[in-house]
Amino acid sequence: MNDTFLKACRGEQTPYTPVWFMRQAGRYLPEYQKVRRKVSFLELCKSPALCTEVTLQPIDIFGFDAAILFSDILIPMEAMNLELEFHEGRGPVFPQPVRSQKAVDALIVPDPEATVPFVMETIRLLRKELQVPLIGFAGAPFTLATYLIEGGSSKVFLNTKKMMFQEPELYHHLLLKITACTSLYLQAQARAGAQALQLFDSWAGILAPCDYEQFALPYVRSIIEDLRAMTDIPLIYFANNGATLVRHTVTLGADVLGFDWRLPIGDAIRQAGEHAVQGNIDPVALFLPKERLEQRIKTMLADAREARGYIFNLGHGILPETPPDQVRIAVNAVHRCSGR
Numbered sequence: 001m002n003d004t005f006l007k008a009c010r011g012e013q014t015p016y017t018p019v020w021f022m023r024q025a026g027r028y029l030p031e032y033q034k035v036r037r038k039v040s041f042l043e044l045c046k047s048p049a050l051c052t053e054v055t056l057q058p059i060d061i062f063g064f065d066a067a068i069l070f071s072d073i074l075i076p077m078e079a080m081n082l083e084l085e086f087h088e089g090r091g092p093v094f095p096q097p098v099r100s101q102k103a104v105d106a107l108i109v110p111d112p113e114a115t116v117p118f119v120m121e122t123i124r125l126l127r128k129e130l131q132v133p134l135i136g137f138a139g140a141p142f143t144l145a146t147y148l149i150e151g152g153s154s155k156v157f158l159n160t161k162k163m164m165f166q167e168p169e170l171y172h173h174l175l176l177k178i179t180a181c182t183s184l185y186l187q188a189q190a191r192a193g194a195q196a197l198q199l200f201d202s203w204a205g206i207l208a209p210c211d212y213e214q215f216a217l218p219y220v221r222s223i224i225e226d227l228r229a230m231t232d233i234p235l236i237y238f239a240n241n242g243a244t245l246v247r248h249t250v251t252l253g254a255d256v257l258g259f260d261w262r263l264p265i266g267d268a269i270r271q272a273g274e275h276a277v278q279g280n281i282d283p284v285a286l287f288l289p290k291e292r293l294e295q296r297i298k299t300m301l302a303d304a305r306e307a308r309g310y311i312f313n314l315g316h317g318i319l320p321e322t323p324p325d326q327v328r329i330a331v332n333a334v335h336r337c338s339g340r
């Protein structure tokens, strides 16, 4: 068992820098596309055998040091009694957005074992196959709420911010339900065998820091407290576009803070204090010519040498257009230049 990733999460010495990529299983891989041609995205997410297959693909092909469960942050939201659709090229859609007390009241806090058993089954199957640690994950409550309130992806998040500012009690009720669901969901993943858990706060960076502190942070804190009470596996918190939020995110009690590319990795490490750090090369830097990509990785590794623990990753998800050969070059460069 290669436990380099888990050691880095805990701030222990590692023989080299572990690497995995957000969205490492996905459309940039012909092997993934082949599976995807046979089933819809939601069918894929609900098939433990296929989820296991696509989770393993990037591990077998590139030698990443951690696997991330194949699923989606919106899967447990569907289980709250919501209709969820994925449209080709448009992403997720909730045809009935949650914008009223009636809609919030209609949401249930589901038992994950009963409503999304395929996720826990995937985790159990993967643990039998994997020689690297398995990361479970969920969306952070604020990010999940934006999808429910907007009815899908958004640019200005008008409906979400309007609810925050005009109907704070309604917003709070909604966030409490999402938080309860997410906490139970992550606890179930830990029980099923996930060896680390990552919370994705993809839209945290659209908030003013004072609003993040009031409308996003408390719900993440509550989930981390619940998890701490039942497991000691590493907890990773990734706030996309979160450079202005670090003074808040360092108070959450996570083991690892994930960073996007807008903050130089050395600055991120200094600001993260006792935390291990994960990140943060621009996903588009994978399109650099080989030598310049390798040089950039070398520089990042040098800038990260003071980290208490360092996990190399992208600053956000890999783009579907990325050539797989470039991923191989990057993973090999991280391993080679960090001493493997």
Ligand code: CP3
Binding pocket: 021, 022, 023, 024, 025, 026, 027, 036, 041, 068, 069, 070, 071, 072, 073, 074, 086, 090, 091, 092, 137, 153, 200, 202, 240, 317
């Ligand atoms: O390899 C992995 O990282 C595990 C799988 C994973 C997916 N989604 C698969 C997926 C993970 C960890 C996610 C998280 C997720 N999903 C986030 C947080 C991370 C981030 O990118 O900020 C968010 C915001 C979502 C919601 C979501 N799912 C969107 C906006 C979209 C459409 C945009 C897109 O990239 O297509 C999805 C669909 C999705 N989730 C795909 C995959 C592989 C593409 C679906 C397909 O095969 O057509």
